[in-house]
Amino acid sequence: MIPGIKNISLRYTFIVVIMLILAVLIIVKAGFIMFAERQYWKDVADRFVKENVTVPPTRGNIISSDGKLMASSLPEYKIYMDFRAGGYQKSDTLLMNHLTEIAEGLHEIFPDKSAQEFRKHILRGRRQKSRHYLLYPKRISYIEYKQVKQLPVLCLSPNQGGLHEEKFNQRKKPFGSLAMRTLGDMFPDMAQGAKNGLELTYDSILRGKDGITHRQKVMNKYLNIVDQPPVDGCDIITTIDVDMQDIAEKALVDQLTNLEALSGVAIVMDVKTGEVKANVNMTRGNDGHYYEMRNNAVSNLMEPGSTFKTASIMVALEDKYITPDYVVDTGNGMVKMYGSWMKDWNWHRGGYGAIDVTRILEVSSNVGVSTIIDKFYKNNPQKFVDGLKRMSIDTPLHLGFVGEASPRVWGPKERDSIKGAMPWSRTSLPWMSIGYETMFPPIYILNFYNAIANDGVMVKPKFVKAIAKDGEILQEFPTEVINPKICSDTTLTMIRTILRKVVSQGLAKPAGSTQFQVSGKTGTAQISQGTAGYRAGGVSYQVSFCGYFPSEAPKYSCIISILIPHGPASGGLQAGSVFSRIAERIYAKHLYRNLAQAKDSTAVFVPKVKDGDIGEAAYVLRALNIPGNSGTVPASNEPVWGEATSTPQYANLKTTKQNNKLVPNVVGMGAKDALFLLESNGLKVHLSGMGKVSKQSIPAGTILRKGQTITLALKN
Incomplete structure (x- = not known):
C-alpha cells in the first residue's frame, strides 16, 4: 500500500472511532437525561416554558341579605425554593450569608418548626441543588406569605432569590357552620366544583371563566404573558339574614339537646316576598352534638301529622260543607273507622264530646277532623284530594337543591297510575285527613301556611335575591307567584280566625307571646317504620308547629319540626316553645322606635364607644x-x-x-x-x-x- 494512502486510512479510522465514541456518549447522556434527570428537566421546562396555562378565576362570594360575607374564596400558598436561581455561585453566597436570619424568620412565622429544623431543611435542598424544593409542608395564608417575602434573600424576585409559590383558592365560611347546608360545600380541590347547596345550584354563576397565559423569554427575562385574562365569578346575594339564622339555630339546638332529639328543622320566611330568612337543619352526631349534615328542610319527606288538618278543614270550608260553628260529636275520643280505631290524644280521659270546628282545631281532635272528611267525601274521595291540589299544597317548588323532594298527595286516581303506590283503601281518607298517608318536606307545609298569612297568595320560597359583580347588581330575582288565590276570602277569614284561637286558647299556647298575636297549628305524628308499621322497634315522633306572626299584619312565617325517638310527644310544648323564642327575638330585632320622641330639649345622646x-x-x-x-x-x-x-x-x-x-x-x-x-x-x-x-x-x-x-x- 502506498504510504500516503495508509496514513489517510488511519486518520479516517481514528475519526470514525472518535465519532463512534461521541455517539455512544451522546446516547448515554440522552438516556441519563431521559431517565435519571427526567423530573429535573421537567421541572425546569414547567418553570420556564409554559404554553396555554390555565389561570383559574376567583370564585364569587355568597353574601347574606344584610350584607355579611357568608362564603368567600381566599388565597393559600405552597412555597418553594430554587437553589440555582440568579447564578448559582452568587445566589448561594447570598443564601449562606443570611441563612441564620432566614431560618429564625421562618421559625417566627411558623412556630411549629424550630429555626434549627429550618436551617437543616434548607441546607438539604441546597445540597440537592433543587429547583423546586418545598420550603414548608403546609399551605400558608396570604398574610404568612407576605411575611415570608419580607425575609432576606426571599424578598428578591424569583429569578434572583429563588422563592416561588403555588397559589390555591380555598373556600372559607366566616360564620362557620351557620346555614352550612343551605350554602353548600366545595370539593377540597375547588377545580372539581361544588357538592351541594347554593354553591352547586349557582355554580355556573359563582365559578367564573378560566384565563390562559404562557411563559415567554423577553429581554433575558421570563415573563408570564396573559393571552386571555380570567373572568372572576359573580357574587350571589342570598335571602338569609345572619342574625335570624343565628337566633333560629340557637333556639332549635337548645331544644334538641333537652329532648335528646334525632334531628330538627327551623325555617323562617318573609310572608310577602317568600324570602327564606333562616334555614336550620340539625342532625345529632355520634358524639351527641348537633351538626348541619343535610338540607332536611327541602329533602326530608315526612308525614306532616296535625299541621295538615288545617288544609283538610279548609277544603270542607271551601266546599261549603261546614262552617266554624259546625258541631261534631267526638264522643269519648275513640271511634272505629272501617275496622281501625281513630283516637284523640285525650281518649283515656274521656275525650271532648260535642265540639265545633274551631274547637276541633284548637284541641287538634283526630276524631273531629276525620269524621268531617269521611262524612262528606267518603263516596268521592278524589274530590277531597282535588280540593287539596287546588290550594297548590303539593305543587313542586323546584328550588334547585340537589336531593330536593316533592310532596306526595295521592288519591285513588293517582295511586292507580303510580307504580308501587300503596293501594287506596277505606281507611285512607280519614287517616289522610289528619296528616298520614301523605308525605311532605317541611318547607312545603310552611309555604302553605305562608299563603294563608299572605291573604291567600302562595309565593315561591326564595333563597337568592340578586346576582352582583363588583358591588353592582346585575340581576334581581323577583317574587314568583305560584297560586294567586288558594281559596276564597270567606274561607281565608274563617281559617285565620281559627288559627289565632289555636294559639290563644288551644294546645298551641306555648307558641304564643305576650308581645304580639301568633297564629298557627301544632303537629304530632308517629313515624312509620315502613312495612313494619308504626310500632316496630319502638315509637318515634315528629313534633311540629307551623304558623306566622304577628297575626294582625303577618310579617314572618315559621315552621319548627323535631324528630324525637321517644314519648311523651307534644307539638305545642316541644316545637311551639321553640317557635315562640324565635318569634319574640326576631320581633324584638325589628321593633324600631323613633328615638326623637324620647329625647327632650336638654338631653344629649352620646353612644358607648369601645376601645x-x-x-x-x-x-x-x-x-x-x-x-x-x-x-x-x-x-x-x-x-x-x-x-x-x-x-x-x-x-x-x-x-x-x-x-x-x-x-x-x-x-x-x-x-x-x-x-x-x-x-x-x-x-x-x-x-x-x-x-x-x-x-x-x-x-x-x-x-x-x-x-x-x-x-x-x-x-x-
Missing part, C-alpha cells in the same frame, strides 16, 4: 357631630389603637402606643378589633361569648410568643 381602632370611632363621632375630642385623632388608612371613655355629654378618645413584643391589652375592645390586633401580632385567638372583650387568658404586658393561643371572653 380598639379609635380612628374609625372618631370618624363616626365626627360625622354624627357628637361632642368630644374626635377631631384630635388623625385620619389614617392604618388602625389607630387607643381607649375610649364617654359620658352622656362627651366622648373622649385617647391613643395608646402598641409594643409588638408584648401581649396587647384588648379588654374593652370589640371582637373584630381584638381579633385583628392579636392575629397581626402572631397569636391564635379563640372567642367565647358575645359583645366586647371582658377577659383575656394571657395578661396584657406578657412577653409575646408567636403561635400561642389566647382565649377572649366576650360579654355584652
Whole structure:
C-alpha cells in the first residue's frame, strides 16, 4: 500500500472511532437525561416554558341579605425554593450569608418548626441543588406569605432569590357552620366544583371563566404573558339574614339537646316576598352534638301529622260543607273507622264530646277532623284530594337543591297510575285527613301556611335575591307567584280566625307571646317504620308547629319540626316553645322606635364607644357631630389603637402606643378589633361569648410568643 494512502486510512479510522465514541456518549447522556434527570428537566421546562396555562378565576362570594360575607374564596400558598436561581455561585453566597436570619424568620412565622429544623431543611435542598424544593409542608395564608417575602434573600424576585409559590383558592365560611347546608360545600380541590347547596345550584354563576397565559423569554427575562385574562365569578346575594339564622339555630339546638332529639328543622320566611330568612337543619352526631349534615328542610319527606288538618278543614270550608260553628260529636275520643280505631290524644280521659270546628282545631281532635272528611267525601274521595291540589299544597317548588323532594298527595286516581303506590283503601281518607298517608318536606307545609298569612297568595320560597359583580347588581330575582288565590276570602277569614284561637286558647299556647298575636297549628305524628308499621322497634315522633306572626299584619312565617325517638310527644310544648323564642327575638330585632320622641330639649345622646381602632370611632363621632375630642385623632388608612371613655355629654378618645413584643391589652375592645390586633401580632385567638372583650387568658404586658393561643371572653 502506498504510504500516503495508509496514513489517510488511519486518520479516517481514528475519526470514525472518535465519532463512534461521541455517539455512544451522546446516547448515554440522552438516556441519563431521559431517565435519571427526567423530573429535573421537567421541572425546569414547567418553570420556564409554559404554553396555554390555565389561570383559574376567583370564585364569587355568597353574601347574606344584610350584607355579611357568608362564603368567600381566599388565597393559600405552597412555597418553594430554587437553589440555582440568579447564578448559582452568587445566589448561594447570598443564601449562606443570611441563612441564620432566614431560618429564625421562618421559625417566627411558623412556630411549629424550630429555626434549627429550618436551617437543616434548607441546607438539604441546597445540597440537592433543587429547583423546586418545598420550603414548608403546609399551605400558608396570604398574610404568612407576605411575611415570608419580607425575609432576606426571599424578598428578591424569583429569578434572583429563588422563592416561588403555588397559589390555591380555598373556600372559607366566616360564620362557620351557620346555614352550612343551605350554602353548600366545595370539593377540597375547588377545580372539581361544588357538592351541594347554593354553591352547586349557582355554580355556573359563582365559578367564573378560566384565563390562559404562557411563559415567554423577553429581554433575558421570563415573563408570564396573559393571552386571555380570567373572568372572576359573580357574587350571589342570598335571602338569609345572619342574625335570624343565628337566633333560629340557637333556639332549635337548645331544644334538641333537652329532648335528646334525632334531628330538627327551623325555617323562617318573609310572608310577602317568600324570602327564606333562616334555614336550620340539625342532625345529632355520634358524639351527641348537633351538626348541619343535610338540607332536611327541602329533602326530608315526612308525614306532616296535625299541621295538615288545617288544609283538610279548609277544603270542607271551601266546599261549603261546614262552617266554624259546625258541631261534631267526638264522643269519648275513640271511634272505629272501617275496622281501625281513630283516637284523640285525650281518649283515656274521656275525650271532648260535642265540639265545633274551631274547637276541633284548637284541641287538634283526630276524631273531629276525620269524621268531617269521611262524612262528606267518603263516596268521592278524589274530590277531597282535588280540593287539596287546588290550594297548590303539593305543587313542586323546584328550588334547585340537589336531593330536593316533592310532596306526595295521592288519591285513588293517582295511586292507580303510580307504580308501587300503596293501594287506596277505606281507611285512607280519614287517616289522610289528619296528616298520614301523605308525605311532605317541611318547607312545603310552611309555604302553605305562608299563603294563608299572605291573604291567600302562595309565593315561591326564595333563597337568592340578586346576582352582583363588583358591588353592582346585575340581576334581581323577583317574587314568583305560584297560586294567586288558594281559596276564597270567606274561607281565608274563617281559617285565620281559627288559627289565632289555636294559639290563644288551644294546645298551641306555648307558641304564643305576650308581645304580639301568633297564629298557627301544632303537629304530632308517629313515624312509620315502613312495612313494619308504626310500632316496630319502638315509637318515634315528629313534633311540629307551623304558623306566622304577628297575626294582625303577618310579617314572618315559621315552621319548627323535631324528630324525637321517644314519648311523651307534644307539638305545642316541644316545637311551639321553640317557635315562640324565635318569634319574640326576631320581633324584638325589628321593633324600631323613633328615638326623637324620647329625647327632650336638654338631653344629649352620646353612644358607648369601645376601645380598639379609635380612628374609625372618631370618624363616626365626627360625622354624627357628637361632642368630644374626635377631631384630635388623625385620619389614617392604618388602625389607630387607643381607649375610649364617654359620658352622656362627651366622648373622649385617647391613643395608646402598641409594643409588638408584648401581649396587647384588648379588654374593652370589640371582637373584630381584638381579633385583628392579636392575629397581626402572631397569636391564635379563640372567642367565647358575645359583645366586647371582658377577659383575656394571657395578661396584657406578657412577653409575646408567636403561635400561642389566647382565649377572649366576650360579654355584652
